[in-house]
Amino acid sequence: MTELRGPVRIVGTGLIGTSIGLALARLGVVVELVDGNPDNALMAERIGAGSRLVQIEPQLVVVAVPPDHVGAVVAEQLQQTDAVVTDAASVKSKPLADARRLTGDLSRYVGSHPMAGSERNGPLAGRADLFDGATWAITPHETSSPDAVDLVRRLAEAAGARTVEMSVEDHDLGVARVSHLPHLMSALAAGTLADAPSSHLELSGQGVRDVTRIAAGDPTLWTQIVSANSGALTGLLEQIRGELDRLLVALGKEEAGDELTAILGQGVSGAVRVPGKHGTPHIDLVTVLVTIPDRPGQLAKLFADAAESGANVEDLRIDHSPGRPVGEVELAVKPASVDQLVDVLTDRGWVVHR
Amino acid sequence: MTELRGPVRIVGTGLIGTSIGLALARLGVVVELVDGNPDNALMAERIGAGSRLVQIEPQLVVVAVPPDHVGAVVAEQLQQTDAVVTDAASVKSKPLADARRLTGDLSRYVGSHPMAGSERNGPLAGRADLFDGATWAITPHETSSPDAVDLVRRLAEAAGARTVEMSVEDHDLGVARVSHLPHLMSALAAGTLADAPSSHLELSGQGVRDVTRIAAGDPTLWTQIVSANSGALTGLLEQIRGELDRLLVALGKEEAGDELTAILGQGVSGAVRVPGKHGTPHIDLVTVLVTIPDRPGQLAKLFADAAESGANVEDLRIDHSPGRPVGEVELAVKPASVDQLVDVLTDRGWVVHR
Known part of the structure; x- marks a missing residue:
């Protein structure tokens, strides 16, 4: 079993790179931050994602640059270091083909894809918990060494993710x-x-x-x-x-x-095959509609009342059609909780529809 | 100004017909319920949407049968009564063309489209407040009489909807x-x-x-x-x-x-042109992400804390990726409320990201 000791060099300190740095830093792993834009690396360093200057050779390099540049940077890092190299691009065949064109031995390279994101970009959007419980696909190619695959899996687990291994093509x-x-x-x-x-x-x-x-x-x-x-x-x-x-x-x-x-x-x-919360198909949940006046505090009251019924709200949605003075909240709960939920909410004066 | 006095005959006591009946019944308007399936009409009557036997001639007929049959039923009702006739189908040109083929004078017919619905069907899904604040499109054709248009507008308003008038083609x-x-x-x-x-x-x-x-x-x-x-x-x-x-x-x-x-x-x-809550573009709201443990009561606590900040939560979404042990709630609030919201939530120990 390969251990993740660090240092881990992160090339590209946008949302994903910075978040990986923050997740590793909380475990005490030494993280080196590299970015073509020095301001980005500085910001990532300031929020605690790692250091811009690390003297020790990296054990692992994570390439988190924009998609078009991934293959070239992977090849460069393979040539410049003896480290295992992975990347975080959301497509795996193109970086592999690009790297293959630029360098010989790819045994230290294993692609991966942390499946988490945000509508925000840049280092300041980085979060140590971005990958908690998220899926992180690991995509070895034919010549990836087993040790390298192992180390990338350790990285994903250290960041809190659930790993799924599949081929580049399947991914x-x-x-x-x-x-x-x-x-x-x-x-x-x-x-x-x-x-x-x-x-x-x-x-x-x-x-x-x-x-x-x-x-x-x-x-x-x-x-x-x-x-x-x-x-x-x-x-x-x-x-x-x-x-x-x-x-x-x-x-x-x-x-x-x-x-x-x-x-x-x-x-x-x-x-109906698209997984809902926690991988369960959404079809297993029962929804209840509650009419809610559009003013502060009403949602708080609703959820307090729902919590007292003992039901765990698995999913929710607010319907807010243009011009409606009242909103409608759709609560999804397990079938076993629905009767109790409806009873309690009705008792407390909510207008509830199943 | 034409007044809605009733009786109103509703042909088709599914979700829409029954809900119109319930909305009118709460105002004391006499409603007659007709359905090809007697069980449906009976159920609608039992939940208070009107009566199956009304001796007085209707002032207005609302045709709320399945889309394919609307034109034929509109023509039939125009021939059998002296009432103004409208329908609730979600497409307006086909019922008009069908009715035109089947009967001569269409001046008493004005199409309309109450834009509310539910994933539930049938009379038992009916609700008096289904149209509260919803949009109800009114689509006069070239020969609709102004009085008929007026009466259909009164119906929509009585049901609590906001009316929008447009041509059949535009609708x-x-x-x-x-x-x-x-x-x-x-x-x-x-x-x-x-x-x-x-x-x-x-x-x-x-x-x-x-x-x-x-x-x-x-x-x-x-x-x-x-x-x-x-x-x-x-x-x-x-x-x-x-x-x-x-x-x-x-x-x-x-x-x-x-x-x-x-x-x-x-x-x-x-x-970005799709209207969000209350017709305001969603781009005017600021979103805040809060990490939330997946157990009962946490949403209640979160919304109670949010309410204390004075912020009105305009929209929300739970992200529940498969396998994540924690959820993430996205709260959308007006830009003016966001600082106070983040401060209060952070004070109370929530992990908040902007």
Whole structure:
């Protein structure tokens, strides 16, 4: 079993790099911070993510630079050190191919992908607990040494993450499906609203808000992510185009109900497979709707009352349609808790709907 | 000004019809309940939405039957009564065209669309407050009489809704954009997950959950909705296909960054136009992240502490990635409240990130 002793050199002190530094620093591991932008490294150092000057050779290098540069920096670090090198890019095949083109021996390189993030960027958004309980994919390639794989797993565990090991190809197809394709579909749907009349936007409900939320993400970053995974994405987008054509043909027919229902049914089959809280399918939870006046303190009162019922609120959502003076809170709880929850809330005067 | 005196006949006692009945009954308006399925009408009557036997001729008929049958029932009611007739279907051009084919004078018909719903169906899901503060679109056609339009507006107001008047065509294009197209995009994205390996689903985060949530909706109902609005939807889907082709071409190129960024940027422009709570763009709110242990009572404590800071929580979201032992709550508040909120929560021992 390889031990993570440090020092760990972090190249790239944005959100991910700084957070890894903070997580390791809390365990007493020596962390060296490197960034092309000296201000970033300085900020990361000031908030306790490590030091800019470490005299000892690193045991492990973590490359957390923007996606386009990962392969080159991995190759450079393999050449400049004897350390195990990993990276944190969200696509794994392109950095591997880039590094392979630039250097010979890749046995000390093991790609990885900590699956946590934030809408905030930069070192000041860094957090020691960013990876607590998150999934961290580890993607060895054919020539990765077992010791190197082990050390990267230690890193992920030290940061508090749950590791999943899979091949580079499988990882990239997986994130294409559950992250990159949803992002592009969200962007395409949102794109049709850019020039829409305001009167159309006034008809918006919760559905369009949910579908388009992630489309607000940084286009420059997403261009890099999507470009790096173009292989896996192209196959999925062609599949989508096939379904879109089927949809268009069906909509053009007089009687196309069965075909439409089949396409929509396929969507239901996929939607219910998306894991909810703690990996349990959301279908196992029961939701309760509570009407709530829109003023301070009401949520506090609601959750205090809910807590007294003994129910653990597993998920919640506020519905806030334009112009509604009252809100509606949807509480999801385990089926066993629902009766007690409804009874207690009703007793306390809440308007509750199941 | 036309007054809503009643009786109001409601044809179709599902969620929408029953809720309209309950809303009118609380104002003392006499409501007659009609349903092809006598059990439904009986249930609606039992929960107080009106009576199955009313001897007086109706002043207003509300047709709230499944989308495919609306036009025929509207025509029938126009022929059988002297009442103003409206309907509650979510697409307005098809019922109008169907009714026009079946009857002569449509001056007493004014379409409308109460924009509220629930994941629950049937009379027992009915609620007197379903439309409180919701948007209710009123869509007169060229021959609708002004008195009829007035009476339908009174109905919507009596149910507690905010009315928006627009043409049939404008309404259908609007809902195609903000409701039906997002639904289809969600279904297509979710459809690619139906046969995906479980290891791919393990990589799911909040993004794919949001994008695919509405795809879980009833395929039979959505087939009717989408078919009824095929005209407006076809145009939008063709626009999507054009963008999808652009995306595929861009992904196939070596250097396609600018094109991808343009497509993603268009998505950002659309996403930020979707109204958030009370019609304000979500961009005006500041979000604060709070780490929260996953056990009963913690949300109550958090909201009690938040309330003491004086901040009104405008929106919230729980992030619950698979396997995370702790959750993260995102609170959205007005910029003016954020400093005080962060100070109070930090004082009380919460781990808070801005």
